[in-house]
Amino acid sequence: MTQSISRISVLVRDHDxxxxxxxxxxxxxxxxxTQVTPSKRWVVIAPPGxxxxxxxxxxxxGDEQLQRVGNQTGGKVLLVLHTDSFDDDLERLRRHNIKIVxxxxxxxxxxxxxxxxxxxxxxxxxxRKGEA
Numbered sequence: 564m565t566q567s568i569s570r571i572s573v574l575v576r577d578h579d580x581x582x583x584x585x586x587x588x589x590x591x592x593x594x595x596x597t598q599v600t601p602s603k604r605w606v607v608i609a610p611p612g613x614x615x616x617x618x619x620x621x622x623x624x625g626d627e628q629l630q631r632v633g634n635q636t637g638g639k640v641l642l643v644l645h646t647d648s649f650d651d652d653l654e655r656l657r658r659h660n661i662k663i664v665x666x667x668x669x670x671x672x673x674x675x676x677x678x679x680x681x682x683x684x685x686x687x688x689x690x691r692k693g694e695a
Contacts, residue, residue, distance in 0.1 A: 570607065570619040571642065574632045575682065578606050581620045584681040588659040591618075610644060618642070633682030640677065641684040649674050649690035656688070 575581040578596075585591040585608050594617055595607040602624075609617040623629045635641055646652045653667055656678055664685060666676035673691040680686060 568616050570617055572619045572621045573641070573680075573684065574623045574628055574635060575620045576623060576629070576632050578604050578620055578622055580681065582606065582608070585618075585620070588655075588661065590655060610646075633680075633684055635684060639685070640687050641680075643687040643689055646688060646690050649676075649688070652688055 573581075582593060582596070586593050591608040591610055592613075593606075594609055595605060597605045599605050604622065606620040607617050608620060623632050649667075653676055655661075656663060656676070662679040664677045664679055666674075668675055673689060675690075676688045678686055678688060
């Protein structure tokens with residue numbers, strides 16, 4: 564048996580503001596944007612060149628979900644984004660005034676910077692040694 568994770572769900576307040584952030588500012592690709600029902604929209608994004616798992620932008624509904632927008636992990640990193648262009652990606656973060664929380668730093672295994680998305684979720688941007 565072969566299995567894989569195809570989508571990771573990230574809670575958002577609004578689909579359009581999330582698309583503007585991830586696509587326009589971070590350069591992600593918009594893979595799908597379908598109105599499924601009057602109250603449900605299926606929005607999928609992925610980093611450029613990605614061939615595996617993508618991110619499902621799930622609009623929060625109800626107080627419990629709204630309280631978790633931006634803090635789905637209790638302050639831990641939500642997602643790790645690998646890159647082969649660390650310097651270019653770091654420059655993009657800075658150019659779009661994306662909040663950098665830690666780093667950039669050089670580790671034994673590569674380089675990393677921790678940044679916040681528009682809701683406050685933490686992301687690692689990682690370039691492993693030998694990927695550049």
